[in-house]
Amino acid sequence: MDIRPVTPEDVPVIHKIASHWLLSNLKDPENTGFLISNYTEEEYLKWIGHADYFWVAEKNGEIQGFLLAYNQDKIQPSEVVNSCLRYTIMDKFTLIKQICSAPNTKGVSSALYCKLFSNMSADFALAAVVNEPLNTRSIGFHRHMGFKHLWDMAPPADFDGVVRARSIWFYSRRKNPDSGCADEPQTRIPTADKDExxxxxxxxxxxxxxxxxxxxxxxxxxxxxxxxxxxxxxxxxxxxxxxxxxxxxxxxxxxxxxxxxxxxxxxxxxxxxxxxxxxxxxxxxxxxxxxxxxxxxxxxxxxxxxxxxxxxxxxxxxxxxxxxxxxxxxxxxxxxxxxxxx
Incomplete structure (x- = not known):
């Protein structure tokens, strides 16, 4: 599988893959996974020159998935949820905006994440997963890829006027010297007691x-x-x-x-x-x-x-x-x- 940067010619295919996974287009979004961001082709074209990590996974000349991520300094004020992360998390991090693969494909998203983890400049990668409806497929996938739950947030309404709670998940390349486990990013808010x-x-x-x-x-x-x-x-x-x-x-x-x-x-x-x-x-x-x-x-x-x-x-x-x-x-x-x- 070849993973390469997105070109303008790839945008129509990327838009088609993303549209398939939009929340409004799915009958059982909790179990299939879904996307909230509803980007147009023009917006994807803008990301090509702006995002730090905008890649497609290609096999036999066919695009099977894509990843859109960027460092925290690229977060725009209009991104309400991401701006909350930018001003709450003290460590530098890479924000994962979108990742998805074409229907009936396997291993595409995993390959994209592995490349991101080895190429990103920050020690932490963050993903905000929607909880209402609960995106169980996405949560399970991120757990499988080594992500851990950081905390939850109830942000303002999304672009469609609906308030959707998020859970924040992080991947860490930094190890705690005492425990040897993945270190958590430092935040300005206390984490919740999971047992409670x-x-x-x-x-x-x-x-x-x-x-x-x-x-x-x-x-x-x-x-x-x-x-x-x-x-x-x-x-x-x-x-x-x-x-x-x-x-x-x-x-x-x-x-x-x-x-x-x-x-x-x-x-x-x-x-x-x-x-x-x-x-x-x-x-x-x-x-x-x-x-x-x-x-x-x-x-x-x-x-x-x-x-x-x-x-x-x-x-x-x-x-x-x-x-x-x-x-x-x-x-x-x-x-x-x-x-x-x-």
Missing amino acids: LLTQLIEKEQSAAQLYMHEDNLNWTKLGMLVTFMTAFFTAFAILIERSEDMASAVIIPILIIAGLAINLMFLQKIKSGVIYMTHHKKNLQRFDEAVSNLCPSMPHFLNHETKQTSFTVKWLYWLPLISNGIWIFCSIWLVLVFFVL
């Missing part, structure tokens, strides 16, 4: 799961109560119809009718009050979810929907007392006709 973040992540997942399990269990308990009561009322209805000549039963009928209507209305009210109660707790959990994710943007959201959303059982339990009440009204009219009209 993992504990918070587990607690968030458990809280979200228990909340919806609790809501579902309550709904099934309410359903069981309604079925039990209405079974008793319909049984009483069947007995009374058979004893149509018993005048003593006529005294019970008004009480039975009112009680059946009241049970259905109380069940409907209990469903509504339960939704209000659970919505309150969902809002509290969502506030916690957002607070933790702001501290660590790589941590996924578990409640990233509207808090008014309810579990599946609530959606049809709203209709059950109405249907049951309709049947009971029919039975009540039948009783009234049998005992008081006919």
Whole structure:
């Protein structure tokens, strides 16, 4: 595989490869990997004379991938995320802006990275990976290439107006003399405690799961109560119809009718009050979810929907007392006709 600098003639092919991996063009971006930067061919042409490392990987005369990277002094003020890195990281570094390979190719991006690591002037290479949606393919690839997680950030909105959290990954050629491991770049912000973040992540997942399990269990308990009561009322209805000549039963009928209507209305009210109660707790959990994710943007959201959303059982339990009440009204009219009209 031949890796060489990009020429103007390569730009249309580069643009086509990059367009294939744009977030908006993919059905499953989290598992396939994606690009956020949507450069035009004209912008790629400008990078040819500006970027320190703008290469294509070519095999048998066919371009199979490309890498766009440059040193920190080339970062422009308009690059919000990269400018944050420039003024936060104290060591010199090479910024990886884009790297991707054509579909159905293997080993292209790895070869490009290996060449970059051996040719870059700085000891550190940095890549900002999007976390919302979580770019799991990119994270796995960077881990494989020896990158380590540095910290997370919640930058301002991207060019399309969407705020996307980033995780910052670094590759180091500098070894720590004490441990022999790759040294981290010096930064002006403290790094997070990974063990504490993992504990918070587990607690968030458990809280979200228990909340919806609790809501579902309550709904099934309410359903069981309604079925039990209405079974008793319909049984009483069947007995009374058979004893149509018993005048003593006529005294019970008004009480039975009112009680059946009241049970259905109380069940409907209990469903509504339960939704209000659970919505309150969902809002509290969502506030916690957002607070933790702001501290660590790589941590996924578990409640990233509207808090008014309810579990599946609530959606049809709203209709059950109405249907049951309709049947009971029919039975009540039948009783009234049998005992008081006919």
